[in-house]
Amino acid sequence: MEGVEYIYDEHGRIKGVIVPPELWEKIKERLFEPSKYRGIYKGKKDLEKSLRELRSEWERDF
Template sequence: MEGVEYIYDEHGRIKGVIIPPELWEKVKAELFEPSKYRGIYRGRKNLGKSLRELREEWERDF
């Protein structure tokens, strides 16, 4: 890729990569964003509280 630079350690293994800002913006736009996939809990302000309430529904004393 044009403009990408690799940083190697003393054993020749890649330890880091430097990429141009334009390429980073393109890659960053394609990264996974978990908040888009929270389903019915997407709009909840306190997700932890909602999950605790859901768990309480399923706990039973048998």
């Protein structure tokens, strides 16, 4: 992709990426924001953590 720059560590592994603002705006539109939806997920910032907590409520030792 044009304009995307990669930052590498001393071992050649990618440690970061610099993305042009125009591309970031396109990417940002695709990100899932649970706070946009109603119900139990409204206002949740860490959806995966919330889902794990809900799952643990249903796990039973029979």
